[in-house]
Amino acid sequence: MRGRIVRALARPLVMAAVGVAIPLLNAAPATADSVVVGGFPVDVSQSPWTVALASRDLFGGTRAGQFCGGVAVAPTAVLTAAHCLGRDVVGAPPTPDLKVITGRTDLLSDQGKEIAVRSVWVNPGYDSSTNGGDFAVLTLAEPLPSGAVVPMAGAGDPAYTPGTSATVYGWGDTDGNGAYAHSLRGARVHVLPDARCERAYPGGGDGTYAAETMLCAGETTGGRDACQGDSGGPLVAQGRLIGLVSWGNGCGRADSPGVYTRVSEVVRTLSRADGAKALRPGADAT
Missing domain, CATH: 2.40.10.10 (Trypsin-like serine proteases)
Known part of the structure; x- marks a missing residue:
């Protein structure tokens, strides 16, 4: 299959709409140990800021409802791709059971926590036709430990x-x-x-x-x-x-x-956008 493909999951039992990813064909072969193609196992303690976006209502419980990834950049703020929050993926407004799974290596385990999403801010400059500006901020209903966040690299880093x-x-x-x-x-x-x-x-x-x-x-x-x-x-x-x-x-x-x-570019945009308030400790996300 050729053509630009975003990397979120399409809902099960629903035909993928334009711009929603579907399983790819004819990809290069991966090694026997690969996940994230050509990869290796990682315990979440090695990357505690890596989180999963999940909705059991939309994606079922087979993999705890996981459909996209995300990354914690502040105690109550998670960055993800804007296309993960499109109408075709999570509905409009986003499904009320949208959660962030944190501290969990195996999605089928009871490790870590599943935290509700209090609010969603999608970059208004996101262009779904080109995937330019493809990011969004999720504000969590409760904070993560300070050690579970990763710093963002600014321009010139x-x-x-x-x-x-x-x-x-x-x-x-x-x-x-x-x-x-x-x-x-x-x-x-x-x-x-x-x-x-x-x-x-x-x-x-x-x-x-x-x-x-x-x-x-x-x-x-x-x-x-x-x-x-x-x-x-x-x-x-x-x-x-x-x-x-x-x-x-x-x-x-x-x-x-x-x-x-x-x-x-995320740092630059958030520095002058409403989405930046989610990155301030103690900010009201509502």
Whole structure:
């Protein structure tokens, strides 16, 4: 299957609408231990800021209702992809049973907590036709421990330098063919030059890469990447959040690197937007 694909899950038993991800075909083969294509097992204590977005009402209980990832950037604030909160995915307004699962490695365990979402702020600059500005802020009904958050990398941070080693985390598809994980995994990738993604995604059906709002990461030979179900999850380098899983063409393809929302653009946008109030400790999220 060709064309730009976002990396959230479509609802079971419902035909995927335009812009909602469906399991991919013809992705590059993954290793036997892969989840988050080409990945390795991760205990959530190693990345306590990695969370799962869940709705049992919409996605059932097989994987605790998980359909996207997210990342805690403040005690009551979680970043995720805007496309995860689209009408086609969670309804409008979002389903009332929307929760954030934190502190849980295995989605089928009773580890950690499931915290209700008090409010949702979707970037008003998000463009669903290009996936530009693909981020949203969820405000939690109760705070996370201070040690369960990760700092965001602003503009000019060396973590964005091409060649930097980074790790993407999630519970998504293991091989691009709908084999979804129930335990957290990570995959090591490298930040790639913007020119690489501009060549891979120059426009048309495969998508258009825009360096000012997007970040390119993967491996030259492919094989390690985020995939369906990982949308909104964190890409971390040098201890700082640099990207949110957004879109790509297939999973783990050598000529189609993963595209992430550039977190420096998130920082810039939130610094002058209503969504920033969710990042202030003690802020009223209602």
